[in-house]
Amino acid sequence: MRGIKMGIAAAALAFAATSAQAADITIKFSHVVAENTPKGKMANKFAELVHERLGDRVEVEVYPNSQLFGDNKVLEAMALGDVQLAAPSLSKFGKYTSKLQVFDLPFLFKDMKAVEKFQQGPKGQELLHSMEDKGFIGLGYLHNGMKQLSASQPLIEPADADGLKFRIMSSDVLAAQFEAVQAVPLKKPFSEVFTLLQTKAIDGQENTWSNIYSKKFFEVQDHITESNHGVLDYLVVTSADFWNGLPDDIRPVIKKSLDEAIAYGNKISMEKAEADKKAIAESGRTTIHELTDEQRAAWVESMKPVWKQFEGDIGKDLIDAAVASNG
Ligand code: LMR
Numbered sequence: 001m002r003g004i005k006m007g008i009a010a011a012a013l014a015f016a017a018t019s020a021q022a023a024d025i026t027i028k029f030s031h032v033v034a035e036n037t038p039k040g041k042m043a044n045k046f047a048e049l050v051h052e053r054l055g056d057r058v059e060v061e062v063y064p065n066s067q068l069f070g071d072n073k074v075l076e077a078m079a080l081g082d083v084q085l086a087a088p089s090l091s092k093f094g095k096y097t098s099k100l101q102v103f104d105l106p107f108l109f110k111d112m113k114a115v116e117k118f119q120q121g122p123k124g125q126e127l128l129h130s131m132e133d134k135g136f137i138g139l140g141y142l143h144n145g146m147k148q149l150s151a152s153q154p155l156i157e158p159a160d161a162d163g164l165k166f167r168i169m170s171s172d173v174l175a176a177q178f179e180a181v182q183a184v185p186l187k188k189p190f191s192e193v194f195t196l197l198q199t200k201a202i203d204g205q206e207n208t209w210s211n212i213y214s215k216k217f218f219e220v221q222d223h224i225t226e227s228n229h230g231v232l233d234y235l236v237v238t239s240a241d242f243w244n245g246l247p248d249d250i251r252p253v254i255k256k257s258l259d260e261a262i263a264y265g266n267k268i269s270m271e272k273a274e275a276d277k278k279a280i281a282e283s284g285r286t287t288i289h290e291l292t293d294e295q296r297a298a299w300v301e302s303m304k305p306v307w308k309q310f311e312g313d314i315g316k317d318l319i320d321a322a323v324a325s326n327g
Pocket of ligand 1: 032033071088089144169189190207211232
């Protein structure tokens with residue numbers, strides 16, 4: 001009898017210990033990049049801030065490197081409640097809204113300052129709510145940076161891309177951008193890019209300095225053109241069901257932590273782009289090409305017709321507001 005009583009007491013204690021450790025709310029944050037990138041660092045900072053402020057009530061689990069979901073699956077998983085936060089590239093929402101494709105238009109933004117101005121302006125803020133009818137809420141924009149072109153051969157004139165296969169993110173605008181220079185675009189998940197390049201199944205890709213560096217694309221691409229032809233930024237996104245279901249005393253703390261983590265990620269994104277570009281240059285594994293004004297103008301002229309092609313889908317108001325942010 002005494003033994004049984006002790007057994008029950010021990011079990012009760014063990015149960016109390018487990019329930020004290022288990023968080024009331026678990027937030028799974030899934031992303032596809034390395035931890036040493038603006039998004040990786042932002043996600044880890046967010047987890048840290050939430051832990052500091054909410055202790056055991058909320059636990060943030062960060063899954064980097066496509067460990068939990070690849071970029072083509074994460075939004076479906078979010079709709080099913082299998083993941084609560086993600087920050088896919090703005091190019092990966094085409095299934096849910098055509099408006100965000102504005103960010104993919106080639107040579108639209110002069111630099112990251114213009115991107116920031118557009119995102120924080122009225123049209124950019126409106127876009128955060130562009131998928132609410134699909135059950136997704138945009139909680140903020142996170143920068144990575146401007147994209148560069150990489151390939152197995154030098155890309156100096158638009159004709160150099162003729163017939164080459166480029167991996168692209170899942171965006172019709174990006175497909176049109178490469179078709180405009182007679183290249184062949186292939187929509188592939190981020191997790192497959194290195195192998196596709198290494199095995200020469202594709203010839204090139206476009207990405208930011210931090211992704212080219214952290215995923216070692218520069219080791220399997222002999223040439224990178226510093227084209228700055230487009231932007232790769234993120235939408236920090238959650239599901240409306242999850243967000244609206246959070247207790248009222250917790251939601252603002254999570255939002256504040258997210259805003260601070262995003263501000264931190266944005267701050268380091270420029271420094272990372274510079275540092276990673278330098279590391280790539282110093283590696284001696286690839287050649288970085290700068291374009292003359294004339295060469296750049298030729299790329300602009302070839303790719304710019306894509307704006308008109310997508311004006312109907314995206315909306316002229318959005319394109320005009322983005323152009324105005326360059327001023
Ligand atoms: C890509 O697929 O190239 C990027 O969107 C990856 C990322 O999240 O930066």
